[in-house]
Amino acid sequence: MPEQKSGYDVLVIGGGIAGEEAALNLANIGYKVILVEKDISIGGKMIHLSKVFPTLDCAACITTPKVSETARHPNISIFTNSEVKDIEKNSEKNFTATLVEKPRYVTEDCTGCQICEEKCPVVVNDQYQWDLVGRKAVYIPFSIANPRIAVIDIENCILCGLCEKVCPANAIDFTQEEKQTEIKIKSIIIATGYDLFDPELMPRYGFGKYKNVVTSMQMERQLVPTRPYNAVLRPKDGKMPDNIAYVLCTGSRDETIGNPICSQVCCMYSVKQAQLLMGALPMADVTIYYIHVRAFGKGFCEFYQQSKGMGVEFIKGKVGTIKENENGNLVVRYEDIEEGKVKEAEHDLVVLSVGILANTDFTTMFKNIKIGQDNFNYVKQTDELTNPAKTTIEGVFVAGTASGPMDIPDSILSAGAASAETASYLRRTNNEK
Amino acid sequence: MEKTIDYIKKKRTVSEEVKEKRKEFARIKKLILKTLETEPKTIPQIAKETQLPSDVVTFNLMTLRKYGEVIAGDIDDMDEYFFYKLK
Incomplete structure (x- = not known):
């Protein structure tokens, strides 16, 4: 009962x-x-x-x-x-x-000291850094988590008991049910x-296969102070990118993947990230491939114009495929909508501006x-x-x-x-x- | 004092896949740390020396950096790759 x-x-x-x-x-x-x-x-x-x-x-x-x-x-x-x-x-x-x-296997006595995390020998993908880096099987999800109490990922725990041994607060409790x-x-x-669109459902963009094709959420994490890397880097080889492309409407406004509606935020978060990237990598070129830029909110159009003024290049083009070169650079094949031609361009990092799903x-x-x-x-x-x-x-x-x-x-x-x-x-x- | 780990050990078994993952991380960690013993290196240099794919080096090196075993140093002359060293 x-x-x-x-x-x-x-x-x-x-x-x-x-x-x-x-x-x-x-x-x-x-x-x-x-x-x-x-x-x-x-x-x-x-x-x-x-x-x-x-x-x-x-x-x-x-x-x-x-x-x-x-x-x-x-x-x-x-x-x-x-x-x-x-x-x-x-x-x-x-x-x-x-x-x-569900059990955390850690009680509220946890002080968030992270000694258990330091000692844990298991490393799996960190879902809070969108798999760009690893985390331990016992972990605090992120620095500003609330509650700031560790949790044990029991599916990936090897039951070595080290966390319980080192916890100064005796907060580890494997009897929780x-x-x-x-x-x-x-x-x-x-x-x-909401959920984010999984770009692996569009294999022509190569996400998952080509490591230098990342999602906008992965780029978002690279731009925060608690970033997974020491700087904005390519996941494939740690190179600092200098020619970055954004592909808008990945998983939005697309009947073929079952989401015909606009996600309302991708244009503006991509413009935002482009501006932040130009601050983080002053020598980098940023190109945004778009169908339409929907800058409909208060101050959005000015924000969009500001990014153009900063040097972000906007190409009205629908991206068909992305292929990887031997050096890890990516060849983006797209339809230039204004010129009515199919073109190719090389970039060293591609960000897929993924849409919102229910x-x-x-x-x-x-x-x-x-x-x-x-x-x-x-x-x-x-x-x-x-x-x-x-x-x-x-x-x-x-x-x-x-x-x-x-x-x-x-x-x-x-x-x-x-x-x-x-x-x-x-x-x-x-x-x- | 009795440890609660003994309680859960009676109820759960650890899968072979999970055990393998731990061994794999331990193996890669050892390779990366060993290669950094001599001098700071970039990710492509570590990948070449360890014969590991460069994306595997990036993931694991950044995990070691996150947990304080490795730190980032200067960037190379071409402003492309950072050097990493032992802490």
Whole structure:
């Protein structure tokens, strides 16, 4: 029989920027919130970014205070490394759900000293550096993780026991088991975010085969202070690149891979990265291959023009294939749309500006009710124009990129709408004045 | 004091693949560190000396750098490759 917990008003599923914003808004007006994050730290994808466009403010500097505020808020209970399943609607403002907490094998006594990590003999790909470098089987995911508690990747652990031997806080606990808790809530916000397109699904671009073809998230990591390498380097041979290409719309606006819509952020994050690269590698040439540059937001067009002024070359061209030369350089074959010709150009590093896809985790969370999906697999918004957070289930709301591609400011706005609609629902059904 | 590792050892077995991965990292680490004993080297130089693919050297060298066993030094005269040395 699972443990039971009640006394919460809202379950927020997802601890990224939208989930945190929605949870904080509700907690600040007195509602008790339970925030569930499947990863081992809250912060979502934003916490891994270098800077935000078009202001070039430090992403971590914006998100870290929000992460801390969420973690410290007396009205918010956070469960990381946890998932939600079997959501049932029993009546109005009466939901039950099962919270599944996976074991970390490290207790809250962990001080984050990382001595265990230093001693661990196992190295596997570091998913938080997008596989550019290794991590240990016992690890703290990244320096600004919250909670800053180590976790043991039990699937890759050789059970040598060294971590337990060296831990000065006696925080290693291999007796931990998966724990299921039944929770009662009155309302739910889905803020499960997005997935990134896997470019291995487009073999003609050579990602995975040619090591100097990287994704925009891998480049993003190379541009942060906690970067995987000592500088911006090619993964194949550690050479400092001096002629970098971006391929926009990789996995977006493409019927052939099942994602016909624009991801809304790729043009601007590529322009941002191009500007940051010109700062990091002043002698480098940066070329962006695009179909259309969609610089639609406040200050976006000026930001785009600024990159042109800095010397970024924009080629209106659709890239067909990428091939590797013996020296690791890459030959990009593309259709020059303005001239109507097929051309080839050589670059020493290619960045694929990968698109945003729906994270469909929400579809399997519900038990006695079905939540609607839109045509692009996102959470269906039943009243997009007047109640954008409303879903097909009364009392269940959506925030951020769980409802579709959007940038960070729009995700925060969407979370604001979701928290306002949730508060309104709770007041209405509580008959509060 | 009894260690909890004994508890999980009774419940789980470590796969051969995981054991192999650990051995492989230990082997590559030894090769890279040995080659850096004499003087600082670039990734292509390490790859040539160890006969390892250069991308394998990059990944493992950067992992050793992350955990403080190797540090980056100067860049070569062509401004292409950094030299790496033992800490």
